[in-house]
Amino acid sequence: MSQEESLGKVDVSSTPAQRFEEFLQLRGMRMTEQRRLLLDHVFRRHEHFDVEELLDQLPRRNQPGYVSRPTVYRTLSEFVDAGLLRKFELDGRAVYEHDYGYPAHDHFYCEKSGKLIEFQNDELVELIRQIAAQHDFQVTGHRLIIHGISREGREQHPRRKRRQDMV
Amino acid sequence: MSQEESLGKVDVSSTPAQRFEEFLQLRGMRMTEQRRLLLDHVFRRHEHFDVEELLDQLPRRNQPGYVSRPTVYRTLSEFVDAGLLRKFELDGRAVYEHDYGYPAHDHFYCEKSGKLIEFQNDELVELIRQIAAQHDFQVTGHRLIIHGISREGREQHPRRKRRQDMV
DNA sequence: ATCATTGCAAAAGATTTGCAAGGTC
């Protein structure tokens, strides 16, 4: 894990919207209603989501506030490039989570409930740094998902559709 | 990481073929030429592969030893269920690696060369166990990929096509 | 006015499925 990743992401001086404005400015891109709408929606609550979930929560075609699927994909991609969101994969689809202004963390993935549960552990971060150093590997980031069953999951929950398990 | 995962996977008494036979037997499934062929091919060398790479290495249609794409997918899935292979995701596609008879490990992913590099670290395994215990989480496995640039990668390599980076 | 952005339709990439023909026990 790099310095960039472990530090300087929590104490930010600007909002996601402000940071995205700068990002657009710098690249000669424009602030549009769709980008504003997605920005608002995505940073309204702190939770993981995939594109399907996001689209389900947004207005349908021909409704005010509608954003097309391609634009959602394009905009999420921009948010990732702008450092606002992180993207990773779970069960064959992309999952997004807040990055900007949010502390680095890892996840448990409950195979019963299908939920992602965050945790932070400094020892882990340090150990990963050490292991990489031992192997002369320059780290830009890492992704750890611990699979299993959460306490909550032990109380039986259905889980969302998925392809074959990957661990 | 469970006991099952960290122990008892290395010192095995039977070959992948034997284990797969048992698996088939138990489920009333049959040993076919295609399954035998894939078994041989996949366990011939220890390396990571995706379906495309595997298909590239196998005989083409109308050649002896040809296995169709659907059968390759179906059979790899069986190998995973039989505990012979592990499956995970990288850049939007499934990657397979040996599981049966092979020690648990984690990976560096070099973003320059596109290569997966294995490493083993007992401290890491133990720490993950501890963290899970602290959170009352029953672990069945984990997946850690450390992204960055390997020493080798620093000497400039092209890398395979991919979707947007996920870390 | 210029040039970025959007939505639509279609394409692309990965994986899965229905089904008739063929193979295994």
Added chain:
DNA sequence: GACCTTGCAAATCTTTTGCAATGAT
């Protein structure tokens, strides 16, 4: 012979792209 498997074609799912119309600066 019973029924599991295969290959083909087609479907599915997720994501991306070409392009004409629209919108932002």
